[in-house]
Amino acid sequence: MSHPSPVRTICCIGAGYVGGPTMAVIADRCPEIQVTVVDLNAERIAAWNDPDLSRLPVYEPGLDAVVGRCRGRNLHFSTAVEPAIAAADLVFLSVNTPTKTKGVGAGQASDLRWIEASARQVAACSQGHTIVVEKSTLPVRTAETVQAILTAAQGEGAPGDGSTPGKSFSVLSNPEFLAEGTAIADLENPDRVLIGGEDPVAIEALADIYAHWVAPEQILRTNLWSSELSKLTANAFLAQRISSINSIAAFCEATGADVQEVARAIGTDSRIGPKFLKAGPGFGGSCFQKDILNLVYLCGHYGLHEVAAYWQSVVDLNSWQQHRIARLVVRRLFGTVTGKRLAVLGFAFKADTNDTREAPAIRICRDLLEEGAQLAIYDPKVCAAQIARDLGQAELPAEASERQALSGEGSWRAASSAFEAGAAADAALILTEWGEFAQLDWQALAAGMRQPAWVFDARAVADAAAVRAAGLQLWRVGEG
Template structure:
């Protein structure tokens, strides 16, 4: 919404939320305190906020004034009931649709922005249709058009992804509504990159895109394990196959597995949908992508224990990086969570450092508060040096650029000998680490 406001100064954009604290953070004069860390976002918000970008808790008033309403609420995986562990929880989509139905005036275009299972638009349309024709005050009868406009940005590069997108996808049945939304994006996106489909193709395209990207990550991580067993180097293998124009080089970086708010959730939803329609072999195929991802994280934790003489009980381990990827403070489904939980179960003492993730978020993700002394405990470190002090090993779990520039000649003497570096992101200067006296393991090439 900030980018739309930035590129379309003639359009008034109002972002509403029921969470007063979050709205207050978006309105904070200090742009460094925005609730989401994303490179470049502060500058975009700074240009538009108060001009044509507004943040408010006045949900009903904003809906009543809007020509177009974007539904951008959370759609997490259900934790209980039918489809638990796979199906999307659509309670907030339904609640939002009901609120739009109640508050809208005249004709309103309702845009699905959240990632949704295919055919969700039927639910939204059914709710809106029940209010169709109602008179709001002295206005015209209520009418609605429903569009699907999934987002394909990546966290960490969201602003350039939005400013120069590979494609904008708009699905719908009302040509006038489709063109109204296309005209918004057309202010800065070339027409050939604005794709128009039916509603169901648009909804399914988002799930499919994320499933295909996640599948590549699981595939290269499976090959990484084979490389470690055979003496091959996964980076060399990835480069070799990535030069094939039929394959390409993207998402062939071995690591601790995928995380974030979308990949696992969307694949599990795809698994559920396939099972619902009786496509059980297809469901099993996509389920294996998620299982391989979990296996990779458990494998890394087991490998650390094995290398540290079969036990990490009472040993201090430095964890560098907790966000699911660099340039974001998002920890949803972060690989570091499962790896840290496995090590805590082995009674390790973890010192966790991440430049953007606060201690309270780490505590929420690990399900326990910090403690600096007990076995099976963790605490937050304020710097890499503080994290590695007296540690038997350091694990790099997020590819922050600063971790590629660590001075191992200064850090290694702070550690207990023999000391290990486990580079799960292939980002560290391994030669410098070895020269400083560390034993080194890198994902996809084993012990170096």
Template structure:
């Protein structure tokens, strides 16, 4: 394959990474046909919805990209065989959850879908094909993919079979809520591999809009490991500042002031120093658990223990917030109505995977609370799916509400668990009239003005505030 000869791209997996990533590539490369395939017909149908409000992934700016590219050179399809056969490059962007059974259960990544995708590529690809790891994978997964791809195909001569595939690692570094901006203006694009012509071919695509100096090339193993380490470092900062928030509360300090002071040091920087209810989403916990597993596997238990503490601290922060709510409400929430504002793990996404809201809600339901849940982008069906999947012997009940006003009627407390912009702009004087006194506001995201809450006659707690 010659550089700049790419005419067809196929992506296996139409999820939070595959859909947005291929949409931006298609938008920036109108001469290249990009097809996203998935075995889930309902998901593909949702991506093809005329009403862009119904597409399966909410990301600011994604609808505008789809308007330009979909139907022009961007397609979503279940035609797996034909799409792979036509492709010059195949991206593998499938789910890699933590194993629930067997060796490595609870820590190691389950790469069954990656293996299945590699087998599909081996079976259907025609001619020279570049296979790109886009999913977050354990180090040296590329070796497994190579082994599958290089297995002789009975319909192809052995010489041709060994020359057909090049495997590259091109991990995503997207933050949900800013994924389109991250794709259009990336800090870096990382490409790992040992086939220089394949690397140049993939690099030529990104060069359409990414400055050359921001495209980093490494070997395969460095690229795979860099993704895990990047997420581990970010999660570590969140757990660190959350540990500091607890110390601030008992010493009279304010974590926001501490964060500003230490973030002013250019060696540290100010990003990811906002205390809150802990990290969520599909990547941080999963990637650190996988890192822990790898460290133990390679005989580095001390390193594994270090990273495991990041996860334990994250869970502790959510439990600490739940216990604080319980304590402030006279030691019990049984039969009390609590309004939960925000169910997504962060603002500007409809993703609820590993959401702190879910963990805190489950603990409150176990205590017998009556939860009234609002989120501007997470559907009632999704909330039901998440809570029902984790249901135990609850004493409490929950309901989904479409308005914040409805959520707070006769509520004993409001819990702000997701940093949606609209939650920072509420009329607390009006909301306070609807609540049952003495009512509380628990701000786990530090997005409301304390003086407004107190002026409205409400009790107030926020994370990391020593005057609580």
């Protein structure tokens, strides 16, 4: 059923890394549309409403300026979920869809409990015709589940079933293709906007919103299932390139080649291109591993076991790379890191974000803690409380850390700078490619370290000549 009414009010359920920035840009580019972002997490909403824009819960370059322009005008953040849904012509579902940890499909399938809960809340609270848009990354054919829940609330309804006369819904898929750290630029100048659906009027209503700033040829229209699968496939292909170049990096180290030279050589091939050929500690973030595991699960479900094994190998190699780096650190430091101080420079999964989900630093740090290392961790945007949650281990103050070093138990503490982290350290590990790590004063850092000291540059961002001139031994990923 088509309803050609224009979209004047938008509700986004979920105020995270996707919902917040995406709605901010829509509000900025569409001042005539009222946009409300809702979330049950009162602390998060309070942070979005903080007068100090530097305290927004999501760090993205340029996000503070966008929010500052339209917050209070036509961009609102609220915990009042039901009224926002009731007032909305269009509702984005932008909630978390993590990998299941137990039950059927544990370790691979997506946990859709919040998507289902959101769909039920939309079914209960909406009024009139509502366009419901999947923004979260979802398994193929999840829209069927959403549609089934919404359909039960449509029409006149049976007595006592809780449905309201006059409700109707159109379900669309509109996956995000954002790279954290460049999300605002990606939203303002997207490669493409993908809209999947079966209701052409609803599709055009959403397309009209993006058409405020996106060229018509960049707005792609598909069916629902193609749209959902396109998101999983895009992330799988990007992650596969990272695992591929990291496998070659290990080969380069063994043979004397340089992975940066190899990447430059193959990147000039127009069939391959230069992007996502940067060797490092592996991929992280909220999407890559989750989406590939989801693809593995779906391929197995449909009996495509060889395809499932292929994509599983991409994840396996990513984990291997992180364990390999931790083992390499132990081996270079005379076979043991027990009681030794290690400076960890960077904890976010990439630069220009405070997101640590599936960050390579987590697995590497856990391995080193298991070996008894004393870690001093510095990241310019990640707080100590988040590091503690990710490592599953409380921070140990410096004085207590010194005592524990003798026990053989690993510990960690937060540092406020690279130089504080490096004080009396046996090695420094660069695990996130923050710009400041490319310009460190290695002479000053080396002066505070315990000699002989190492730098393990898992991102290949440090000035190699400056590191060696400071008397430090250097390992760079992919360098033989």
